[in-house]
Amino acid sequence: MRKTMITAIIALLIVVSFSGCNLSFLNLNPTPFFPTPNYTMTALFSVDEIQATNPPLEFPFNTEEPLLPTVQPTSAVTEAPTQALPTITVYSTVIPPTKTSLPPIATNTAVTVRGGTWVTGKYMKTPPVIDSIWDEWDATKYPAKYVVYGTSQWEDSDDLEGSFAVSWNETYLYLAVKVLDEKYVQNATGEDIYKGDSIEILFDTNLYGDLSVISLSSDDFQIGISPGKGGVDDEKEVYLWYPSGKAGRINDAIVASSKNDGIYRVEVAIPWKVFNITPASGQQYGFGLSVSDNDDSSENVQQSMVSNLRNRKLVDPTTWTVLTLSK
Missing domain, CATH: 2.60.40.1190 (Immunoglobulin-like)
Known part of the structure; x- marks a missing residue:
């Protein structure tokens, strides 16, 4: 009886000893070389992560703000030639002296x-x-x-x-x-x-x-x-x-x-x-x-x-x- 108890204690000590050691050759779930996906490439391709780090209101707001002023200069540029056409009359004032120059x-x-x-x-x-x-x-x-x-x-x-x-x-x-x-x-x-x-x-x-x-x-x-x-x-x-x-x-x-x-x-x-x-x-x-x-x-x-x-x-x-x- 006494011999049986000693044997049981020794077996228990052996189990406790193996569970407390971090032996790499005995670890069945080793630490991976790359970090956890939540902090690396997974975050880059995750839609949820992008939307969380970029406030959703900034995209439509920033897009509309610059578009409004850029439209105005564009319309002004296209109207500029039609507004400049009347300046042709400046040349017509030069024509009469030319007509009075007989020899040419x-x-x-x-x-x-x-x-x-x-x-x-x-x-x-x-x-x-x-x-x-x-x-x-x-x-x-x-x-x-x-x-x-x-x-x-x-x-x-x-x-x-x-x-x-x-x-x-x-x-x-x-x-x-x-x-x-x-x-x-x-x-x-x-x-x-x-x-x-x-x-x-x-x-x-x-x-x-x-x-x-x-x-x-x-x-x-x-x-x-x-x-x-x-x-x-x-x-x-x-x-x-x-x-x-x-x-x-x-x-x-x-x-x-x-x-x-x-x-x-x-x-x-x-x-x-x-x-x-x-x-x-x-x-x-x-x-x-x-x-x-x-x-x-x-x-x-x-x-x-x-x-x-x-x-x-x-x-x-x-x-x-x-x-x-x-x-």
């Missing part, structure tokens, strides 16, 4: 280049017969009716008025002129032919080269035509006044004239070589045609002059009009 706007219009009615010279494949008869002339007729000199001496259109046409080919510049004049008087010659019934031509061979120059230059020509000294059946003459260095009679010009019932007609062919020009369709030149009158057979004097140029000034080519050669 030399666009071949009668308003911006030279005044008056522009003249077109039509090409004649078959040269006209210079006989003062206009049968073969298929060209526009232009008036020369503006009284530019001797207004007090001019009575009416029967006293002095003119009309003309211009044509050309590779050799000549052709002119056909009709003049209403009750009394034909021409007794002068040479540089004085303007002191009798006569025709004057102004011709600028370098129109766009000196468009705004208000004085004569070496490319400007003044030519006079006498239908006949003493009468239209008598000796005709074509005289070059300007350039003065080339002044003199143009001997190879051709003139024919006739008179009937207070009207005299003239046809003239002037060689292009006089102007040192090789003509071509589309070329433009400064141009003017005027008619001088003298009704006093006892004196060589220019009493009046009519022209196709309303404001004709001999020494100011900007008062001349434009001749365009065409085919």
Whole structure:
């Protein structure tokens, strides 16, 4: 009996001894290497944990607050261009001075280049017969009716008025002129032919080269035509006044004239070589045609002059009009 109790006590001591020791090789539930999931990766992927650490009211509140101000600048930016459009009117105030700058706007219009009615010279494949008869002339007729000199001496259109046409080919510049004049008087010659019934031509061979120059230059020509000294059946003459260095009679010009019932007609062919020009369709030149009158057979004097140029000034080519050669 005693031996049995001793054996039981020893067994009890052994059990107590094993339960109190922390022997790693006997522990059936070892401590894991990673921390408890509640404090590591599980917390990162847990919806409950995120909602707990971030107050739910902050997300909608913070989202709405910044959106309101950002919407306002956006609408302001899109409206800004429409509000800025009226500033285009600032440029419109610059346009009028540009329009008044004539030389840069030399666009071949009668308003911006030279005044008056522009003249077109039509090409004649078959040269006209210079006989003062206009049968073969298929060209526009232009008036020369503006009284530019001797207004007090001019009575009416029967006293002095003119009309003309211009044509050309590779050799000549052709002119056909009709003049209403009750009394034909021409007794002068040479540089004085303007002191009798006569025709004057102004011709600028370098129109766009000196468009705004208000004085004569070496490319400007003044030519006079006498239908006949003493009468239209008598000796005709074509005289070059300007350039003065080339002044003199143009001997190879051709003139024919006739008179009937207070009207005299003239046809003239002037060689292009006089102007040192090789003509071509589309070329433009400064141009003017005027008619001088003298009704006093006892004196060589220019009493009046009519022209196709309303404001004709001999020494100011900007008062001349434009001749365009065409085919």
